[in-house]
Amino acid sequence: MKFRNIVLATAAVSLAASPAIAEAAFERSVAPVEGESKVGGESIILAILAASAVIGGIIIAADGDDDDAVSP
Template identity: 45%
Template sequence: MKFNKLASATAAAALVIAPVAAQAADSVAPAVERVSASTTAKGEKLEGENGILIAVLAAAAVIAGIIIIADDNDPTSP
């Protein structure tokens, strides 16, 4: 029981101290200039090469769902 109280007190202290320590580390760190990466990439396409294939498969899935829902093969008792 005593160990559980010690462990929970340590965890609570860590949760309180961690953000304070992180903020203090940011303020002490030297100023660093951020540089963005170059965006000129030849041959890269943002949409990819499978956009049309995915659209066709999605349309087929929707059509198959509609057919399955509209199918009227309900079993009836005699």
């Protein structure tokens, strides 16, 4: 019972300390930015395609076509 408590306490401490250790280990550096992104215009097209796919899915799902069972 005592060994189990020690193992659980060690696991809890390691889980609590791991985010702080990971943050200290990796320092983020900022890369220099040169110019603007060339992908900016395509986001509108992707948004329109995504919206049309969602609307199409809603229309297909909400279709009132009642399929009757074929078997007697």
